[in-house]
Amino acid sequence: MQTHQFDAIIVGAGGAGLMAALYASKGGAKVAVVSKLYPTRSHTGAALGGIGAALGNLEEDKPIWHAYDTVKGGDYLADQNAALILAENAVDAVIELEHMGLPFDRTPEGRISQRRFGGHTSNFGEKPVRRACHAADRTGHMILQTLYQQCIKNEVKFFDEFHVVDVLLNQGHCVGCVAVQLGTGEMHVFHGKATLFATGGWGRVWRVTSNAHTLTGDGAAAVYRRGIPMQDMEFYQFHPTGLYGLGVLLTEGIRGEGGILLNRHGERFMEKYAPKIKDLASRDVVSRSIYLEVRAGNGIGGKDYVHLDVRPATVNRYLAEAGETRRVDEAQIARALAETLDVCRTYAGVDPLTEPMPIQPTAHYAMGGIPTNVDAEVVIDENWTVLPGMYAAGEVACVSCHGANRLGTNSLVDLIVFGRRGGIKIAEYVKQASFIPLPPNPTAASEAEFKRIRTGKGKTRPYELRKELQRVMMDNVGVFREEKALSAGLEATRELRQRFRTDLTIDDQGHKFNTDVLEAWELGCLIDLAESTALSALNRTESRGAHSREDYKNRDDVNWLVHTLCYRKSDDPYENANPPLELNTKKKVDMSLAEKDPAFAPKERVY
Numbered sequence: 271m272q273t274h275q276f277d278a279i280i281v282g283a284g285g286a287g288l289m290a291a292l293y294a295s296k297g298g299a300k301v302a303v304v305s306k307l308y309p310t311r312s313h314t315g316a317a318l319g320g321i322g323a324a325l326g327n328l329e330e331d332k333p334i335w336h337a338y339d340t341v342k343g344g345d346y347l348a349d350q351n352a353a354l355i356l357a358e359n360a361v362d363a364v365i366e367l368e369h370m371g372l373p374f375d376r377t378p379e380g381r382i383s384q385r386r387f388g389g390h391t392s393n394f395g396e397k398p399v400r401r402a403c404h405a406a407d408r409t410g411h412m413i414l415q416t417l418y419q420q421c422i423k424n425e426v427k428f429f430d431e432f433h434v435v436d437v438l439l440n441q442g443h444c445v446g447c448v449a450v451q452l453g454t455g456e457m458h459v460f461h462g463k464a465t466l467f468a469t470g471g472w473g474r475v476w477r478v479t480s481n482a483h484t485l486t487g488d489g490a491a492a493v494y495r496r497g498i499p500m501q502d503m504e505f506y507q508f509h510p511t512g513l514y515g516l517g518v519l520l521t522e523g524i525r526g527e528g529g530i531l532l533n534r535h536g537e538r539f540m541e542k543y544a545p546k547i548k549d550l551a552s553r554d555v556v557s558r559s560i561y562l563e564v565r566a567g568n569g570i571g572g573k574d575y576v577h578l579d580v581r582p583a584t585v586n587r588y589l590a591e592a593g594e595t596r597r598v599d600e601a602q603i604a605r606a607l608a609e610t611l612d613v614c615r616t617y618a619g620v621d622p623l624t625e626p627m628p629i630q631p632t633a634h635y636a637m638g639g640i641p642t643n644v645d646a647e648v649v650i651d652e653n654w655t656v657l658p659g660m661y662a663a664g665e666v667a668c669v670s671c672h673g674a675n676r677l678g679t680n681s682l683v684d685l686i687v688f689g690r691r692g693g694i695k696i697a698e699y700v701k702q703a704s705f706i707p708l709p710p711n712p713t714a715a716s717e718a719e720f721k722r723i724r725t726g727k728g729k730t731r732p733y734e735l736r737k738e739l740q741r742v743m744m745d746n747v748g749v750f751r752e753e754k755a756l757s758a759g760l761e762a763t764r765e766l767r768q769r770f771r772t773d774l775t776i777d778d779q780g781h782k783f784n785t786d787v788l789e790a791w792e793l794g795c796l797i798d799l800a801e802s803t804a805l806s807a808l809n810r811t812e813s814r815g816a817h818s819r820e821d822y823k824n825r826d827d828v829n830w831l832v833h834t835l836c837y838r839k840s841d842d843p844y845e846n847a848n849p850p851l852e853l854n855t856k857k858k859v860d861m862s863l864a865e866k867d868p869a870f871a872p873k874e875r876v877y
């Protein structure tokens with residue numbers, strides 16, 4: 271076992287982790303970034319569409335309108351103070367990225383170019399606005415490259431291919447984490463004054479997902495297993511346009527460029543569900559509409575998918591119909607959606623310039639996660655009690671600026687804004703804090719669990735259980751939900767945990783690059799997060815944002831303007847207690863904007 275000591279340990283090297291590392295190091299802290307992937311392979315690199323900021327480069331825009339869209343898009347569950355910070359800080363955060371060298375697309379005058387995106391409007395919902403800043407459809411890739419270079423320049427120390435498996439708590443503080451080095455199988459202890467989790471999402475809980483294979487939520491699970499709650503797990507976003515059968519994401523930017531959703535009759539069905547903003551309605555609305563079309567037998571060829579059409583002739587027809595003067599041509603579409611065309615041609619054999627794309631909703635984004643305040647400090651209860659030394663940012667965190675449903679482009683904003691705030695806060699904190707000692711035997715628990723997994727004498731391979739879990743979650747805890755299916759889903763996750771503990775077998779018994787064991791480890795994490803998602807969803811007897819209950823179709827603002835906190839009460843991080851989980855729904859949603867301006871008060875969402 272090796273021990274490393276740094277002022278700040280950042281777990282994860284996506285946009286959130288890198289931004290936090292950069293700012294902590296700028297503030298004078300000695301910083302280590304521990305990442306299971308080589309940094310530029312993080313999922314942030316897959317973000318295509320853009321990053322939202324009310325720069326107003328092409329038409330009038332204001333941060334307060336961005337905050338309004340965020341609150342409304344989040345179906346009023348967003349903490350309004352956090353949504354306002356997100357929108358206000360977005361402007362200089364994007365300009366700062368540009369100054370660091372990020373090659374944004376530009377207007378002819380040389381300003382950062384902006385495009386439309388679902389749910390982005392001006393003047394409190396009046397009409398669509400161009401707010402998404404982008405570098406072609408490679409925005410996330412460019413963010414990662416830019417931030418990684420800046421971190422290297424600032425002498426942040428990187429530990430790549432180190433898989434964090436446990437978080438260390440002592441004397442009421444977070445004091446670091448335990449990681450397995452992929453190349454050697456050796457355990458490393460990272461001892462820090464501050465530890466920030468930025469480990470991204472867990473789309474791999476579901477069968478059809480846009481998320482990379484690595485998005486298994488192990489950072490979230492490590493924290494959760496040590497008694498820190500998961501907040502708002504029932505709110506998981508399905509992106510409407512995943513490539514049929516594969517789930518690979520086709521960016522909302524396609525509809526931003528004028529792409530249209532069509533059913534088997536060639537009908538633009540979003541006109542029925544969202545007469546005002548149609549195909550650019552927020553993601554929860556579009557995903558549900560696609561499901562309803564499919565259910566009504568309007569899927570293409572009677573199957574469970576519809577078409578997304580961005581052929582110039584189609585786009586121009588609808589632009590003309592809407593009375594717009596703008597027209598598009600092939601070269602323009604090919605330039606703006608270069609990655610998309612490539613993905614469709616490679617994975618589906620479809621050329622979007624000449625054929626419509628087959629699409630279906632795909633599990634995409636966790637609104638829930640580790641609860642934090644607006645400075646990325648982890649809070650552990652409804653009274654916003656801070657756990658000293660522990661921070662979280664990015665998709666793994668729940669600030670909660672996205673509420674029940676995240677708007678497109680707001681995740682990249684979240685990474686940059688709250689990653690930066692976390693980094694600044696950490697730099698301040700480590701200046702006055704001293705190192706709290708490590709707990710005795712810091713690696714004992716995770717080492718024992720690894721040994722148990724490695725030497726399992728069962729009959730089932732991890733991938734078999736994973737497939738079963740993903741099927742169960744897709745069928746029972748997907749876009750539409752109801753009590754019976756949710757209960758069955760919850761029960762199934764518990765049975766799967768049992769099988770994970772008693773019936774597993776691992777082929778590779780070695781220590782070096784043992785991805786077999788690490789995949790099994792990731793499966794354990796997926797099971798924990800799936801269980802907490804199913805229970806939180808079963809408990810919330812209303813429909814709001816991405817959480818759509820067929821047996822409770824209405825939003826219930828009287829009883830449910832609260833966040834869900836889900837705790838694992840077990841002393842053993844790897845074994846459930848009895849009863850296994852505890853829910854707390856006393857954490858109220860921050861309504862500070864609504865208190866000043868009725869525009870922010872909950873009302874029915876009309877599109």
Ligand SMILES: Cc1cc2nc3c(=O)[nH]c(=O)nc-3n(C[C@H](O)[C@H](O)[C@H](O)COP(=O)(O)OP(=O)(O)OC[C@H]3O[C@@H](n4cnc5c(N)ncnc54)[C@H](O)[C@@H]3O)c2cc1C
Nearest residue numbers: 282283284286306307314317319434470664665679681682
């Ligand atoms: C295909 C796709 C397209 C998207 N497009 C957009 C978009 O256009 N606009 C937008 O706003 N959002 C978009 N999103 C969402 C957004 O990209 C993500 O929410 C965001 O990038 C997450 O960033 P992050 O920094 O939190 O984590 P990630 O970028 O996912 O990085 C996670 C990091 O944690 C590390 N890690 C994970 N587990 C461990 C562990 N156990 N030990 C050590 N390290 C660990 C990984 O190595 C990685 O470095 C998209 C998402 C997808 C999947």
